[in-house]
Amino acid sequence: MMTAKQNTALVEEFFDRYRGHDVQGMAELCSINADFSYPPFELWGKQRVLRGDGKVGTVGKAIWAGLINSFPDLTNVVHSVTANDDGDVVAQIGISGTQRSPWGYVLPQGKTYDEPHLFIFRIGEDGLIASVTAYWNNGAISRQLGHLEVD
Numbered sequence: 001m002m003t004a005k006q007n008t009a010l011v012e013e014f015f016d017r018y019r020g021h022d023v024q025g026m027a028e029l030c031s032i033n034a035d036f037s038y039p040p041f042e043l044w045g046k047q048r049v050l051r052g053d054g055k056v057g058t059v060g061k062a063i064w065a066g067l068i069n070s071f072p073d074l075t076n077v078v079h080s081v082t083a084n085d086d087g088d089v090v091a092q093i094g095i096s097g098t099q100r101s102p103w104g105y106v107l108p109q110g111k112t113y114d115e116p117h118l119f120i121f122r123i124g125e126d127g128l129i130a131s132v133t134a135y136w137n138n139g140a141i142s143r144q145l146g147h148l149e150v151d
Contacts, residue, residue, distance in 0.1 A: 001085060001086070002087070002123060003052045004083040004084050006059060006127070007043050007088075007089050008083045008086075008089065009033075010029060010093055010123060010127070010128075010129065011081050011119075012081060013029060013087045014029050015076050015078050015091070015093065016130065017029070018064070018076055021068045021073055023061055023063075023064045023065050023068065025055055026061075026064060027057060027060070029128060030056045030057075030128055030130075030131055030132070031124050031128040031130050032057065032110050033057075034055060034056040034060075034128070034129055034130055034131060034132065034137040035054075035055065035056070035122075035130065035131035036055055036058075036059050036060035036131070036132050036133075037052065037057045037131070037134075038052030038053070038130070038139075039045075039052065039133070039135060040052070040135060040136055040138040041138075042064065043104045043105070045137065056129075060132065064077055067096075067103070069101060070097075070099055070100065070101045070103035070108070071097030071099055071100065072097075072098075073097050074095070074096070074097035075095070075096055075097065076093050076094065076095045076112035076117075077093065077094065077096075078091065078092075078093055079116075081094075083123075087122055087123035088120075088123075089120070089121040089122075089123060089148075090118070090121075091118075091119040091121070092116065092118060092121055093116070093118075093119055094114060094115070094117070095117050095136075096112060096113060096114035097113065098110065098112040099111060099112075099145055105147070105149070106145050107147070109146045111144060111145045112144070113141045113145055114138075115136050115137060115140055115144070116136065116137075117134050117135065118134065118136070119132065119133070119134045120132075121133075
């Protein structure tokens, strides 16, 4: 098991790589079968709903790459990281970017969003990230991007 200090450093490295748009590098910090959950993420289609739940290597990498493609200046600010010796890590992160191409159903208007995110990580015994979960206010991001949707 890693110490709280090592767990903190691992998560900080994850966000350094995210800031550098290194999706493969982010995934390399995760175990091969790491869980991925972004509960606010949903894309509704005519016959299916895509949700942000699955594995880092499949769903996670695709979402991260899509965000970076749609928001080429995507960045993050690490406000706090709290960890323990049991592998639990919570990070308060600010994520922002200017939309340059479509993101789901949100068409680009050249607008920027800046929204706090809460990330919860679980570090495995192998010293890699075993799960990533994140929460944010999807409605606030849509509003900032000028996307007002009515069901």
